[in-house]
Amino acid sequence: MEHQHLANAGQENYTPAPGEDFSKENPSFMKRYAYAIKAVIIGVLVLLLLIPTAMIMGLISEREQRSNEATAEISSKWGDAQTLTGPIIIIPYVDTPGHRAYALFLPDKLNVNGELLPEMRHRGIYETVVYSSHLQISGNFAPLVTDIPDDKLLVNEAVIAVGLSDMRGISNQPNMQFNGKDYLFSPGVTIQSVFNNGMQTRIPLTKTDSGWMAGSFSINLDLRGSGQMHFSPVGKTTQVNINSNWPNPQFDGQFLPVKSDITSRGFTAAWQVSHLNRNFPQTMTTKDEVNLRNYDFGIKLFLPVDGYQQSTRAVKYAILIIGLSFLVFYFIELLKRLYVHPLQYILIGFALVLFYTLLIALAEQLNFGLAYLVASGMTIVLVTAYTAGIFGNFRVGAGIGGVLVALYGAIYVILRAEDLSLLMGSLGLFIILAIVMYFSRKIKWKELKGQI
Structure with missing residues (x-):
C-alpha cells in the first residue's frame, strides 16, 4: 500500500514535457473505433447507392414500354x-x-x-x-x-x-x-x-x-x-x-x-x-x-437478344459489384495503411451505377454483348484512373481494375448462361467469400485496435 501511495504521489507531481501529448495514451472513442465506424459508413453508402439502381430499373421499364409501343405500332400496320x-x-x-x-x-x-x-x-x-x-x-x-x-x-x-x-x-x-x-x-x-x-x-x-x-x-x-x-x-x-x-x-x-x-x-x-x-x-x-x-x-x-431483359438482370447484380468494390478499397486501406475519404467512395459508387445507364443506352444501339463490353470498359478505365490518382500508385489502380474486370466478366458469363445462372452465381459468391476470408487473415486486427 505504501509503494502504491508513493507511485500515485509521483504521478500527481509529474509535469509533462513540452510537446508531449497524453491523448496518445488515452485516444478518443472515434479514434479507437475509426476503422469499424468507417466499415459501417461504407455499408450505409452501399445501401444508399441501391436507390439510384432502383431508379434505373424504372428507366428500363420505361424504355421497354416505349419499345412495346413501337412494336404495337408496326404490328397495327402490318398484322x-x-x-x-x-x-x-x-x-x-x-x-x-x-x-x-x-x-x-x-x-x-x-x-x-x-x-x-x-x-x-x-x-x-x-x-x-x-x-x-x-x-x-x-x-x-x-x-x-x-x-x-x-x-x-x-x-x-x-x-x-x-x-x-x-x-x-x-x-x-x-x-x-x-x-x-x-x-x-x-x-x-x-x-x-x-x-x-x-x-x-x-x-x-x-x-x-x-x-x-x-x-x-x-x-x-x-x-x-x-x-x-x-x-x-x-x-x-x-x-x-x-x-x-x-x-x-x-x-x-x-x-x-x-x-x-x-x-x-x-x-x-x-x-x-x-x-x-x-x-x-x-x-x-x-x-x-x-x-x-x-x-x-x-x-x-x-x-x-432482348437488351432490356438482359439489362434488368444485370442491375440485379449491382449490390454485388458495388459491395465487393468497396470491400476491396476498404481492405486496401487496412493493409496498405492508406486513406480513402467517404466522398471518394461515393464518387466511385456513382461511376459503378452509371455503368447501367450506359449499358441501357448502348444496348439500344448495339447488340447487348458489345454494349456490355463498351460500358464496362469505360467504367473500369474511369475507376482505375481515379484509384491510381487517389493512392498515387499505378499498381494499386491496376489491381482495382483487374478486380473489376473479373467481376464484370463473371457477371456477363452469368447473364449469358440463363439456365445455369443460379448455380454459377452461387458458386461465384462462394469463391468470392473464400477469397475475402483469405485476405482478411492478413489484417492485423489487434494492432489496428491498439492504434485506433
Whole structure:
C-alpha cells in the first residue's frame, strides 16, 4: 500500500514535457473505433447507392414500354400475331320457334403446309420481327351426322368458316376448292361466339344414307403477322408442317413438334395432334360453349437478344459489384495503411451505377454483348484512373481494375448462361467469400485496435 501511495504521489507531481501529448495514451472513442465506424459508413453508402439502381430499373421499364409501343405500332400496320382456326362447317338450325342456333362440324383431316418469311422492321431505334407466310390448307370432312332433325336444319345456309386473329394480315384473295369447285371467301363470320374474326363462304351439301355429304377442301392463304403464329387443332387428325429461314424459333402452346430441325439457316417443324389430345368433340352446337382456341400451338419468332431483359438482370447484380468494390478499397486501406475519404467512395459508387445507364443506352444501339463490353470498359478505365490518382500508385489502380474486370466478366458469363445462372452465381459468391476470408487473415486486427 505504501509503494502504491508513493507511485500515485509521483504521478500527481509529474509535469509533462513540452510537446508531449497524453491523448496518445488515452485516444478518443472515434479514434479507437475509426476503422469499424468507417466499415459501417461504407455499408450505409452501399445501401444508399441501391436507390439510384432502383431508379434505373424504372428507366428500363420505361424504355421497354416505349419499345412495346413501337412494336404495337408496326404490328397495327402490318398484322398482329396470327392464329389460324379451321376451317369448320357451320349450319344454322331452328332451336325453338323464332330462335336460331348453330351446329358445328370439324374436319376429319386437317393438313397445313406453310412457309414463314420473317423480316425485321424498325421504328426509330426499336425493332421487331414480322413475317409473311404462304399456307396451303387441305383436308376433308366426313359425312355430317347430327341428332338435329333434318327439317330443322337450314342446310341451304351452310358455310365453311376460317378463323383468323387479324384480318389485316390477309395479303391475297383467298379462294377455296371444295369438291373440285372454286369458292371465294367473304369477310366476317356467322357467329362470333366461335370466331371473333374470320372469313366464310357458302357451300352446297347433299343428303346421303350416311349423313350430309361434305367432302374435301383446299385453301391457299397468304398471311402476314408479327412475332408469332399459332394453329388450332380442330381436325380429328391435325398435321402442320412449317419451314422458315428464321434461326431462332421458340415452339409454343399446348403441343411441341413431333419432329423439328433448327440450324443457322432456319428451321423445319412438324406437329401431329389427334382429337383424343383435346377436350372437345368433332360435332357440337353453339349451346355447348366450347372454346376451339384452348389447345393452340405454334411458333414464336424469338429475338435472340432482348437488351432490356438482359439489362434488368444485370442491375440485379449491382449490390454485388458495388459491395465487393468497396470491400476491396476498404481492405486496401487496412493493409496498405492508406486513406480513402467517404466522398471518394461515393464518387466511385456513382461511376459503378452509371455503368447501367450506359449499358441501357448502348444496348439500344448495339447488340447487348458489345454494349456490355463498351460500358464496362469505360467504367473500369474511369475507376482505375481515379484509384491510381487517389493512392498515387499505378499498381494499386491496376489491381482495382483487374478486380473489376473479373467481376464484370463473371457477371456477363452469368447473364449469358440463363439456365445455369443460379448455380454459377452461387458458386461465384462462394469463391468470392473464400477469397475475402483469405485476405482478411492478413489484417492485423489487434494492432489496428491498439492504434485506433
